[in-house]
Amino acid sequence: MRILFLGLNYAPEEIGIGLYSGDMTKAWVEAGHDVRAIVAVPYYPAWKVHAAYSGKGWQRSVEGGVDVTRCPIYVPAKPNGMRRLLHHVSFLAAALPTMLAAALGRKRPDLVFTVAPSLISAPIAWLASRLSGTQCWLHIQDFEMEAALATGLVGDGGVLAKLGRWFEQRVIGLFDHVSSISPQMCAKLAEKGVPRSRIHEVRNWADIAAITPYQGQSPYKAQWRVTTPYVALYSGNIANKQGIDIVLDAARLLRDRTDLTFIICGQGPNRAALEELASDLTNIQFHDLQDRERLNELLGLATLHLMPQLAGAADLVLPSKLTNMLASGRPVVATAEPGTGLAEEIVDCGIITQPGSAKAFAEGIESLLENPTLAAHYGENGRQRAEKRWAKDQILARLDAELINVVNASKLPHRIDTERSAGTT
Incomplete structure (x- = not known):
């Protein structure tokens, strides 16, 4: 398959979402897929762009077999509600032209896959999938709006909270497939109106070969x-x-x-x-x-x-x-x-x-x-x-099988119509 990936956080960020997104796309390459990743410059968790990527505009390279384009974004040194919003919007703006070019280029994707955060940029992935005539998949690492309310980053009951909830539900509903990282978070997707046939559980993982009970003194x-x-x-x-x-x-x-x-x-x-x-x-x-x-x-x-x-x-x-x-x-x-x-x-x-x-x-x-x-x-x-x-290889192998099934199923009606027009059964 040709997979177009959109994600705010990506390797070489060593903790959180960036770590998992980097491992995931490289595993897709190892499984034989052609992967293009549109991501932000690394900045997390210090909220400071890594020195090697600072001030260089859009940067394209091949990393672990993945064709990676890094987009320049606004990174606030002291993030609050409004600055985080601008941070996410800056990624949307920077990633939009590259995503559209990838969707309409010579090597159009078979699947567009995006990770939230950032949900604000997710509509770009949906648009790219529709322009290229492919399936779109949203993977939710956390429910940004509800987490912002729970932690007091955004006040509940205000206009921003209502708008955020409306936007979240609308965007999630656009996607052909939606996944999250725990049974409870998948249940929350169902509560938000996503049909269960479109919900997938894709856990984060541990590298159980590299992380083992340590013997002796560290x-x-x-x-x-x-x-x-x-x-x-x-x-x-x-x-x-x-x-x-x-x-x-x-x-x-x-x-x-x-x-x-x-x-x-x-x-x-x-x-x-x-x-x-x-x-x-x-x-x-x-x-x-x-x-x-x-x-x-x-x-x-x-x-x-x-x-x-x-x-x-x-x-x-x-x-x-x-x-x-x-x-x-x-x-x-x-x-x-x-x-x-x-x-x-x-x-x-x-x-x-x-x-x-x-x-x-x-x-x-x-x-x-x-x-x-x-x-x-x-x-x-x-x-x-x-x-x-939480075994890494098992989780990534199951995800790969699900992605292949999704892409094959999306092509089946077209194949049947083609066979019928040719007079075959």
């Missing part, structure tokens, strides 16, 4: 001069969806424990403010995101992983970091309401506590430190769950 322990036997680790984006303040509150409640170090490893718009809030704490360290090649060493540093999440976001996003946390064979302490998608994924792999309760979060951490047998049991279960639900 090199990071000496590198970062961690002297305590236990480490509570948060690694990932530092933004408002995570509700990461609770980690600082728990560190403050457990500051008298001389056997525990909290480590926050990540970047994002809220990091400077967090470091300021934690300036009086001696039991917490902040570090930048580490190279992907050392991810197993980083995850192996953890005695337990921390997964804070705001209450309203638990069924609107499923944090991508969870996959590798489970694959690492370490238990997780998460904040989630019972019955939510996040809680369901962590059941019997860690401790689930009430969102917003630093006391409960701290007690969950202590309960695992005081019961190493239970912690080991949760870690082993997490590894088994990763192997069963």
Whole structure:
């Protein structure tokens, strides 16, 4: 097949959506497909364009067999609601001419595939599919509008909220096929009126061959001069969806424990403010995101992983970091309401506590430190769950088969009509 891909985030971004989009398109090439990707310059999670891509306009290259065009966009250093909107609109404007050229060119696609975020740019993918006479597929990594409401980025009940909900439902309804990353998020698509025959579950994945339960002492322990036997680790984006303040509150409640170090490893718009809030704490360290090649060493540093999440976001996003946390064979302490998608994924792999309760979060951490047998049991279960639900090769192979079926089915009526006009059956 010839696949035209549109996505705001893309490799070499090493966490979040960019990582998955890069892996996905390269897997399509390995499966024998011809892939063209129209993406933004890399900027996430630091919200700063990577130096190698800055100030160069549109850039085209072949990466892992994928024909990649990178579009220049507006990247706010301190994103808020309006600046994020302009950020997404800038990608729409920059990607539009390239997408139209790809759709109408000599090598027209068999399928147009786009990822949300950014939903604002998704209509370009739909238009490209209609101009080229092909199927269009929307993959939703998170429900942007509802997440913005849940985290207070956009006020509920205002004109912007109403317009956002209307736009979201209209755009999702345009696509021939829509996928998302968890059963709960797929159910939300059905609630929004998408026929179940058009809904697909495409989970994010863990590289279970590269991420394994670490044996021995992680090199990071000496590198970062961690002297305590236990480490509570948060690694990932530092933004408002995570509700990461609770980690600082728990560190403050457990500051008298001389056997525990909290480590926050990540970047994002809220990091400077967090470091300021934690300036009086001696039991917490902040570090930048580490190279992907050392991810197993980083995850192996953890005695337990921390997964804070705001209450309203638990069924609107499923944090991508969870996959590798489970694959690492370490238990997780998460904040989630019972019955939510996040809680369901962590059941019997860690401790689930009430969102917003630093006391409960701290007690969950202590309960695992005081019961190493239970912690080991949760870690082993997490590894088994990763192997069963989150294996990269299996997930990408299933997606490839579904895409082939979609394209073949879309061509079937034309083939039947052609055969009938030729007098065959």
